Amino acid sequence: MPADRSPAVDNLDDDDYPAYTMGRAAAVLETTPAFLRALGEARLITPLRSEGGHRRYSRYQLRIAARARELVDQGTPIDAACRIIILEDQLEEAQRVNEEMRRQNAESRADQQR
Structure with a gap:
């Protein structure tokens, strides 16, 4: 009989779960915590805060930060990249x-022709 999955295990599959600390997120992106703070100041990503007030990032936010890093590495100023x-x-x-609106219009026209 399989063991019940705990909520913590379920969160590992959640793209929006804030699983990464600032240090770990910076390491994964091969950047600095200051870069991540700058993205937050530019309101590109808003990390959640742990109970202790530490920033936590999700995989989705890391993908956005990685895109910003690409642009900055190509010479785009950070504000412009954001x-x-x-x-x-x-x-x-x-x-x-x-x-979606085109699809709904097409369905509506098809219904009217029936």
């Missing part, structure tokens, strides 16, 4: 909404 990523995210969301 703005680019925010705009890319907004564009992706607008395209998703637009596609």
